[in-house]
Amino acid sequence: MLLSVKDIHKTYTTADGPFAVLRGIDLRLAAGETLALTGESGSGKSTLLHLIGGLDTPDQGQIMIEGQDIAALDDNGRAALRRGTVGVVFQQFNLIPSLKVVDNIAFQARLADQYDPNWVGTLADRMGLTEQLNKYPEQLSGGQQQRVAIARTLAPKPRLVLADEPTGNLDEATAATVMDLMLELVAETGAGLLMVTHSEALAGRMASRLHLRAGQLA
Numbered sequence: 750m751l752l753s754v755k756d757i758h759k760t761y762t763t764a765d766g767p768f769a770v771l772r773g774i775d776l777r778l779a780a781g782e783t784l785a786l787t788g789e790s791g792s793g794k795s796t797l798l799h800l801i802g803g804l805d806t807p808d809q810g811q812i813m814i815e816g817q818d819i820a821a822l823d824d825n826g827r828a829a830l831r832r833g834t835v836g837v838v839f840q841q842f843n844l845i846p847s848l849k850v851v852d853n854i855a856f857q858a859r860l861a862d863q864y865d866p867n868w869v870g871t872l873a874d875r876m877g878l879t880e881q882l883n884k885y886p887e888q889l890s891g892g893q894q895q896r897v898a899i900a901r902t903l904a905p906k907p908r909l910v911l912a913d914e915p916t917g918n919l920d921e922a923t924a925a926t927v928m929d930l931m932l933e934l935v936a937e938t939g940a941g942l943l944m945v946t947h948s949e950a951l952a953g954r955m956a957s958r959l960h961l962r963a964g965q966l967a
Contacts, residue, residue: 750813751909751941752778752801757810759796770796772964774810780908783932783942785952788961794945795913797961801943802837802911803827814909833861836907836940838931840914842894844886844901851882853897858904865904872900876930892923899931903938910935912944916951928954 757774858864876896916924
């Protein structure tokens with residue numbers, strides 16, 4: 750099993766007292782599978798994705814990725830996990846403005862010591878970015894920037910791809926195109942894909958779907 754999440758709880762302290770964001774979450778995802786995570790704003794979707802990606806730690810429960818308990822990792826270990834095994838696509842593109850497109854795409858793979866120029870070239874071609882490689886992020890449209898962000902995530906060939914509203918800033922036509930490309934490339938690499946989305950259309954394109962309501966799977 751690529752991803753196993755067991756009895757995850759997460760509570761935050763607010764001005765009004767403790768707020769339980771997640772209350773006992775269980776899910777599993779195998780390599781090559783795609784899963785949509787839906788729910789209203791504040792239901793805990795992004796929190797769960799951040800916990801799986803090692804960007805935060807749960808109060809209770811276990812998250813296993815390829816048999817590795819990520820709670821047992823220190824900050825450096827979790828960072829290493831995100832560089833190679835787990836790729837995260839954020840709603841905000843988070844591109845490095847001082848780097849050209851080609852270097853933004855290669856950035857994650859270089860950090861993970863998994864840089865493959867042929868694969869980077871393939872990603873650029875499939876994402877329609879070949880003519881943009883020597884441009885800087887500010888010279889690109891929003892759709893192009895998101896394609897760069899997705900290519901950067903896929904460049905190290907991660908085993909698990911986590912996508913948080915990956916097309917949330919795009920128009921419907923561009924969102925559909927970007928989603929097509931991401932599903933194709935994830936399928937080709939055999940990765941698992943867990944995607945948070947508000948879009949019924951995008952959720953319907955995933956192999957399975959879970960709905961979060963008030964911190965629990967419904």
